[in-house]
Amino acid sequence: MTKRTTSQPQPRQSAAALGEGRPDRRVGHFHHRDKPAGLDRQTRQAPARAVAQHARAAAARHRRVRVCPCAGCRRPGAEDALPAHPAASIPRPPPQVLTQPTRQPQRRTDMINASPFLRRALQIDAIFSGAAALMLIFGAGFFAALLNLPEAFLRNAGLVLVPFALGVGYLASRDVVSKNAVWAVIAINAIWTIDSIALLASGWVSPNLLGQAFIVMQAIAVGVFAELEFIGLRKSEGAVTAR
Numbered sequence: 001m002t003k004r005t006t007s008q009p010q011p012r013q014s015a016a017a018l019g020e021g022r023p024d025r026r027v028g029h030f031h032h033r034d035k036p037a038g039l040d041r042q043t044r045q046a047p048a049r050a051v052a053q054h055a056r057a058a059a060a061r062h063r064r065v066r067v068c069p070c071a072g073c074r075r076p077g078a079e080d081a082l083p084a085h086p087a088a089s090i091p092r093p094p095p096q097v098l099t100q101p102t103r104q105p106q107r108r109t110d111m112i113n114a115s116p117f118l119r120r121a122l123q124i125d126a127i128f129s130g131a132a133a134l135m136l137i138f139g140a141g142f143f144a145a146l147l148n149l150p151e152a153f154l155r156n157a158g159l160v161l162v163p164f165a166l167g168v169g170y171l172a173s174r175d176v177v178s179k180n181a182v183w184a185v186i187a188i189n190a191i192w193t194i195d196s197i198a199l200l201a202s203g204w205v206s207p208n209l210l211g212q213a214f215i216v217m218q219a220i221a222v223g224v225f226a227e228l229e230f231i232g233l234r235k236s237e238g239a240v241t242a243r
Contacts, residue, residue: 110179114171118182118232122172125185125225126165132218133161147211164188182233189226193219 114122136143136158144151168185171177196219199205200212207215 111176112179112182112233112236114175114177115232115235117235118177118229119172121225121228121232122168122182122185125189125229126169126172128221128225129161129165129168133158133165136161147214148208149205149211153205179233182229186226186229186233189222189229193223193226196222 136154140151140155140158143149143154147154167181171181171185196215200207200215205211
């Protein structure tokens with residue numbers, strides 16, 4: 001005969017024991033009477049932690065998003081994560097325009113290296129003009145009676161020759177002279193020659209034969225000085241200095 005083993009009935013646990021650790025089906029949380037105090041604090045902090053984790057995950061996902069140039073490869077929501085043209089939102093410095101330095105126009109100078117011929121012509125002119133100035137200023141009375149010319153006219157002519165002789169002597173002492181200054185000396189000599197001939201033809205003075213010869217000879221001498229200075233200036237044309 002087989003012996004039947006009968007399972008003894010398990011002792012039924014109390015409803016309170018069964019209720020411990022069993023979730024409440026209505027709210028999905030532990031019963032407030034059975035929850036520990038630490039678990040209640042964790043339950044309160046769970047939503048805040050979930051929100052923070054969600055924000056960090058979204059930020060990491062946004063950083064990993066790369067915008068593809070083609071429209072078909074863009075993932076949904078990528079346009080919301082990043083702008084369509086990321087480079088457009090980055091400020092760029094203005095492009096630098098390379099400009100070539102402007103050339104300063106070279107200043108043309110009228111200074112020339114005086115040739116020996118020009119300096120010698122200026123020296124002779126200065127000596128002759130200075131000597132004539134002294135004779136006419138201090139010997140105006142003597143020459144007036146000798147040449148039959150007005151004394152005041154001769155003295156004034158001597159006074160005019162003083163600054164001219166000093167200026168020509170200064171130019172003759174310089175190695176580098178002004179081209180315009182030399183032209184001025186040539187022009188003054190030419191005007192003096194023309195005025196001397198015009199003085200005889202005008203009849204304003206009535207010199208004697210010696211006086212007429214004096215006027216003609218000094219006019220020719222001054223004209224020769226002008227011609228020599230012009231030749232000396234042409235010889236100095238090729239030696240322009242950049243000072």
